[in-house]
Amino acid sequence: MTATDPALTALASGWGALSLLHGRIETHIERALQSGHDLSVREYSLLDVLSRQHDGVGGHLQMKQVADAVVLSQSATTRLVSRLEDRGLLSRYLCPTDRRGIYTDVTPTGLALLEEARPTNDTALREALDEAAAHPELAFLVSAVKSGDAPSDRV
Numbered sequence: 001m002t003a004t005d006p007a008l009t010a011l012a013s014g015w016g017a018l019s020l021l022h023g024r025i026e027t028h029i030e031r032a033l034q035s036g037h038d039l040s041v042r043e044y045s046l047l048d049v050l051s052r053q054h055d056g057v058g059g060h061l062q063m064k065q066v067a068d069a070v071v072l073s074q075s076a077t078t079r080l081v082s083r084l085e086d087r088g089l090l091s092r093y094l095c096p097t098d099r100r101g102i103y104t105d106v107t108p109t110g111l112a113l114l115e116e117a118r119p120t121n122d123t124a125l126r127e128a129l130d131e132a133a134a135h136p137e138l139a140f141l142v143s144a145v146k147s148g149d150a151p152s153d154r155v
Contacts, residue, residue: 021132021141028128029121037117044121045070046080047089047114051106060095060103089113 026041033039039047049069053060061069067077081104084090089110095101106114133142 017137017141021138021145024132024138025125025128028131029124032120032124033117036120037113039113039117042070042072042080043084043089044114044117046077046084047106047110048118050090050104051111051114053105062101063104066104084110 029044030041033041033044037044046066049061049066063074063077063081066081067074070077070080072080081090081092085092085104089107090104091107092102092104095103129142129146132138
């Protein structure tokens with residue numbers, strides 16, 4: 001394939017549209033969460049991921065799993081956890097079966113803030129998608145996101 005290959009051009013165009021849609025959504029949600037709850041998108045995502053943990057087998061996430069879930073490096077995730085711990089929204093404790101492991105849980109204050117912020121996040125997401133749907137280059141992606149279906153090449 002060459003740099004002017006139509007398949008590569010279409011791929012680059014699709015990637016550009018996806019990146020644009022993601023940026024618009026994240027910016028819109030960030031503004032809403034910051035103004036309404038003093039939370040960033042990453043902070044909200046971290047609280048949300050950690051709130052879904054449970055005490056059963058495999059219920060607590062390792063820091064690498066948390067980092068993957070919030071799409072950050074492990075070191076950035078650790079810094080984010082520390083900031084939220086300083087605000088009283090998270091707590092850390094040693095794993096009872098492996099003293100090398102450290103678990104992170106959402107505190108009652110963090111859960112209350114998450115529940116308060118969830119409608120803001122959901123509304124901002126819907127608004128951002130509705131705004132993006134008005135742009136022809138993003139309409140297909142918005143439709144796929146709203147329907148929960150994504151194009152697939154699987155056989």
